[in-house]
Amino acid sequence: MTDELEDVYKYVVVGGGIAGVTCVETLSALCPDERILLLTSSNLVKAVINYQKVSKTLESFDVQEKPMSYIQNDCPNVQVLQKTIISLDAKNHILRTDDGCKFKYQKLCICAGGKPKLISEDNAYVVGIRDTESVQEFQSRLQKARRIIVVGNxxxxxELVYEVEGCEVLWAIKDISISSTFVDPGAAQFFLPHLNQEKSQDEKPLKRLKYTSDKEMSVEFQKSSLQTPGGALGPDWSTSLEMKGLQSLCHCVHVEYQVEVAKLWSPEELRNACKTETTHTDLPFTQHPGSWPIYVELTNGKIYGCDFVVSATGVTPNIEPFTENNKFHIASDGGLMVNDKLQTSEKDIYAAGDVCTASWDPAPHWFQMRLWAQARQMGAYAAKSMLADDSGDEIPLDFCFELFSHVTKFFNYKVILLGKYNAQGLGTDHELLLRVTKGKEYVKAVIQDGRLQGAVLIGDTDLEETFENLILNQLDLTPFKDHLLESAIDVEDFFD
Ligand code: FAD
Structure with a gap:
């Protein structure tokens, strides 16, 4: 243990997730002669590989867990140390770690990610999913499970509800339709038949495990991540994993709509309160009365037993190590507020990724969502912004912050979300154009004042580039609106 000042670095970045790694890689590329330090509590870092720009704002990439040496090999002026920050002295520009080291920085970028918001912090039967570690824990519990309850929408x-097989799943959601963070009730209806459908062979796990780590690393990783969070998972995390429970059934999902968890009961507590599990003869579930280690009472009064509960109710930005005795402005969602240069309210401190809250006046079709693409974009932009501040240059806000765009996969369908895809903030004065082919595609265009404001594209629609352009250039669609979604018509022809 030492309390000596370890070293002084021009740029220090905290966090080995997508935001932090992208930030140091960009810094290193733009200033190869400066000393850059990456401090991260995980001994694996997240690398973005196979990066492809799909369109002006849509991008696709894979995420791989790599040893820390990977960054040092590619970026010789970057030093990576496995350290957990426990405090920050923003006035004197000093970080302190849990093993007593101190690091002085000229400029700091905090990319410490988030922690899963759990419905109960101290119940052994409640698990959250954030990093490779927690997924492994989930998988091993699932192997012995007959029924799980998934809370969150x-x-x-x-993805969990879709991937889990061989186990009854009760999905408790507070909304009127499934997957509401991303899709509207119409699209939810499109997905609904797939909840209890058997997956076809080509939908079985891809086995292209992106989150690789050799055995030695895993042991170390397990030890280190007991106390400190690893990086959040990213694209394809669920498709590459076998998620099988104890039973021989395939998919068996029941959704409880518009409910939250009212109380968690142990078997003894339930007995002492003279309460019993709700009889569910109308559900596809088997009866196992009195044989569960945990019972969940929902706000609709129903009580279900299960082997464990998955709390998938969002993340809380991981700001605690940095805030004590400092004057950060904290947003209502708990993130470090950043301006359009990704600067926090503390001098020389930037933040990027899940830990921060975008607090500038955003472009009309962009908003923050804690997703891997935004973590990558923010990490890269924070690096540019740190350098620009040093050189006195003014840099414009990166183009990626002009339009919200996200590509993902739900129920084995490609899902693309663009702009105000759920008419966020548009009030009631907008119209929706829909094209639905059952089992094949779901296309929704959100129009206001004759102009496209957002879109949901499910399936292989091939409309993403055209719709992206229509949102960005705000072309008046009034003359073509009625034909915009006609499948026999090539939309691009309108605009030639
Ligand atoms: P993180 O990846 O959380 O990295 C934070 C880093 O900081 C870690 O390396 C951690 O070890 C380190 N750290 C934390 N505290 C300290 C400390 N005190 N000292 C030193 N280091 C510290 N997004 C999508 O776009 N598509 C998806 O399909 C998708 N699926 C997801 C599935 C799961 C299960 C989860 C949990 C998230 C998913 N996300 C998805 C969200 C996405 O993974 C995150 O938004 C993104 O990875 C955040 O990156 P980050 O670098 O900000 O944070």
Whole structure:
């Protein structure tokens, strides 16, 4: 243990997730002669590979977990150390780590990600999913499970419910339709038949495990990540994993709509309160009365037992190590507020990725969502912004912040979301154009004042580039609106 000042670095970045790694890689490329330090509590870092620009704002890439040496090999002026930050002295530009080291920086970028918001922090039967570690824990529990309850309605919950086989799944959501973070009730209806459908052979796990780590690393990783969070998972995290429970059934999902968890009961507590599990003869579930280690009471009064609960109710930005005695402005969602240069309210400190909250006046069709593409974009832009501040240059806000765009896969369908895809913030004064071919595609265009504001494209629609352009250039579509989604018509022909 030492309390000596370790070293002084021009640029220090905290966090080995997508945001932090992209930030140091960009810094290194733009200033190969400066000393750059990456501090991360995980001993694996996230590397973005196979990066492809699909269109002006849509991008696709894979994420791979790599040893820390990978960055040092590619970026010789970057030093990577496995350290956990426990405090920050923003006034004196000093970071302190849990092993007593101190690091002085000239400019710092905080990319410490987030932690899963759990419905209960101290219940052994409640698990959250964030990193490779927590997925492994989930998989091993699932192997022995007859029934699980998934709470939450975002991307993680949607993917889990789809992937889990051999186990009854009760999906508790607070909304009127499934997957509401990403899609509207219409698209949810499109997905619904797939909830209890058997997956075809070509939908079985891809086995292209992106989150590779050799055995030695895994042991070390397990030890280190008990206390400190690893990086969040990314694209394809669920498709590459076998998620099988104890039973011989395929998919068996029941959705409870418009509910939250009212209370978690142990078997003893339930007995002492003279309460019993709700009889569910109308559900596809088998009866196992009195044999569950945990019971969940929902706000509709129903009580279900299960082997464990997956809490997939979002993330909380991981800001605690940095805030004590400092004057950060904190957003209502708990993130470090950043301006359009990704600067926090503390001098020389930037933040990027899940830990920050975009607090500038955004472009009309962009908003923040804690997703891997935004973490990558913010990491790269924070690096440019740190350098520009040093050189006194003014840099414009990166083009990627002009339009919200996201590519993902739900129920084995390609899903592309563009702009105000759910009419976010548009009030009631907008119209929706729909084209639905059952089992094949779902296309929704959100129009206001004759102009395209957002779109949901499910299936292989091939409309993404055209729609992206229509949102960006705000062309008046009034003359073509009625034909915009006619499948026999090539939309691009309108604009030649
Ligand atoms: P993280 O990846 O969380 O990295 C944070 C880093 O900081 C880690 O290396 C951690 O070890 C380090 N750290 C934390 N605290 C400290 C400390 N005190 N000292 C030092 N280091 C510290 N997004 C999508 O776009 N598509 C998806 O399909 C998708 N699926 C997801 C599935 C799951 C299960 C999860 C959890 C997230 C998913 N996301 C998805 C979200 C996406 O993964 C995140 O938005 C993104 O990875 C955030 O990157 P980040 O670099 O900001 O943070």
């Amino acid at each position: 975002g991307g993680i919950a949607t």
